Ligand code: HEC
């Protein structure tokens with residue numbers, strides 16, 4: 083081999099090793115050029131055109147050059163302190179704009195306390211985040227950039243200076259916003275891009291539009307259970323102004339009751355919030371501390387909101403696993419088992435969470451219904467995940483408690499009024515009114 087050839091070989095092998103390394107670096111890899119990352123057509127069955135029109139803020143209209151700029155920013159790792167993390171690292175289009183991890187990994191391999199929700203259809207959220215602590219996509223977009231364990235920039239001045247230092251951006255911001263880079267313009271561009279990520283057109287949308295054959299008989303039985311015996315509809319209602327299957331409200335369904343001793347935790351949070359309480363502090367409590375499990379309470383300081391989280395939408399669930407605000411449930415069967423036994427008892431449990439008495443075939447039907455809420459671009463990935471979860475559900479059901487589900491123990495059992503699930507009597511006796519106490 084000639085020297086030149088050997089050199090070429092070394093370069094080639096070297097670059098293979100480098101790319102293998104960056105692949106091994108894991109969840110951060112994403113493809114900005116994938117069709118899944120492109121702005122989507124609004125011409126979809128089930129798409130609520132009128133509602134969407136109302137949701138576009140008058141001061142941030144959808145314009146193609148702004149959307150293109152927002153897309154660039156969404157996929158740009160330079161928005162993080164060490165150029166390792168973009169929005170897309172945790173909201174990967176190939177994974178339904180999530181990371182498919184229980185909780186997210188930010189810079190320097192640090193894990194937060196919360197599961198990354200999808201950006202798909204986030205335009206329709208009345209409030210953003212699991213606890214609704216930000217009102218709009220614009221306000222939301224600035225938080226992860228300066229969160230110390232997500233993208234880790236020190237402050238907004240540093241973000242603006244860094245983006246301003248990149249000549250292409252300088253030119254684009256001037257063209258789109260008519261001026262220099264500002265944090266407001268960054269927020270607006272990202273939000274405009276996110277508003278193009280709408281995902282409807284599911285078999286269920288076709289069924290609702292009148293195609294009786296769009297979903298299976300099993301899924302139709304599941305839809306009846308969803309509205310009836312399963313009581314899902316009381317929080318995950320769907321109609322033209324709630325197209326995502328959520329009431330956009332906050333409920334304690336017992337998810338963090340496993341891990342949290344709510345009352346002392348709430349006292350600690352109140353003491354911290356009394357000393358400051360800005361948006362950035364709230365974000366850090368939610369992402370980085372064990373107070374995360376208090377949920378909506380961190381925002382409202384209302385004891386009724388202890389352990390309450392936003393009712394999540396149910397579209398494209400088979401590409402956004404695992405489930406709940408802490409990613410604690412691996413499969414949709416586990417989620418239904420959680421509801422079937424009446425959640426996990428705690429003093430702040432929502433009154434709508436009661437044992438359901440669903441049988442095994444009924445649980446399968448409910449999951450089959452939820453599977454019909456998959457948009458066509460994710461159909462293949464969702465098929466594979468459905469099969470994997472189904473297989474797992476035949477042997478592995480950590481949340482199943484048939485006796486509790488059928489009312490044979492717990493609040494309907496012989497020891498009436500006693501605790502059930504796995505929270506002890508001491509906690510049941512805690513009085514929320516004592517929160518302000520010593
Ligand atoms: C380190 C991972 C990570 C990065 C990076 C990240 N996010 Fe998130 N994102 C999350 C997590 C976790 C949540 C939920 C946090 C919570 O609710 O407290 C979230 C929530 C959201 C939500 C709210 C969705 C909903 O249904 O409430 C939106 C929108 C969003 N992120 C967009 C972005 C944008 C835009 C960026 C880049 C500027 C970004 N994210 C960067 C992990 C990440």
Ligand code: HEC
Nearest residue numbers: 312313314317333337391392393394405406407421432434
């Ligand atoms: C009392 C209101 C309420 C009822 C009733 C209810 N849900 Fe939920 N649902 C919620 C809330 C709140 C969350 C988020 C909870 C959390 O993470 O702490 C949620 C989360 C979910 C999730 C996880 C979504 C995700 O992205 O992680 C699924 C799936 C789900 N519910 C399905 C159902 C089904 C099926 C039923 C009926 C058997 C049902 N829900 C009944 C309020 C409710």
